[in-house]
Amino acid sequence: MMTINEALSRKLTAPLLVASALLLSPLCSAAGTADEQANLELILRQLSMIEKVAQKSAERPAAEGGRYHFDYERLLEDLGQVRSGIQGYLSPARAQPRDPGQLSGHYTRTGSDKP
Numbered sequence: 346m347m348t349i350n351e352a353l354s355r356k357l358t359a360p361l362l363v364a365s366a367l368l369l370s371p372l373c374s375a376a377g378t379a380d381e382q383a384n385l386e387l388i389l390r391q392l393s394m395i396e397k398v399a400q401k402s403a404e405r406p407a408a409e410g411g412r413y414h415f416d417y418e419r420l421l422e423d424l425g426q427v428r429s430g431i432q433g434y435l436s437p438a439r440a441q442p443r444d445p446g447q448l449s450g451h452y453t454r455t456g457s458d459k460p
Contacts (some may be wrong), residue, residue, distance in 0.1 A: 385431050392428050396421060416454045423448045 403417035430445050 364409045382435060385435055389428060389431055392424055396428075397422050399424065410456075412456050414454045414456065415441075419449050420452055423450070 399417045399420050402415075403421065407414045426448060428448055
């Protein structure tokens with residue numbers, strides 16, 4: 346035969362587990378959000394380094410006689426869009442979704458396409 350305390354304990358176990366899960370879930374998602382924010386901030390720092398290298402490369406004169414050249418200007422534009430998207434996610438200015446636009450993804454220029 347079960348005592349009143351044992352019966353009460355069994356009745357309360359499931360609701361307590363559910364309640365604790367509900368109370369702890371915001372803490373878990375907040376930890377995920379902080380981790381995500383740290384990762385995105387790291388990505389922004391790495392983008393800055395990539396942009397510096399791309400800017401220096403864009404300022405160098407193109408090799409003569411080459412048929413194709415890497416389009417650093419277009420790469421810098423795309424990196425700017427990526428940066429803008431991440432910054433917009435980290436500190437949204439409005440609640441409405443926005444069109445992120447399309448990345449070029451095409452970075453080959455012919456020798457006659459010099460800027």
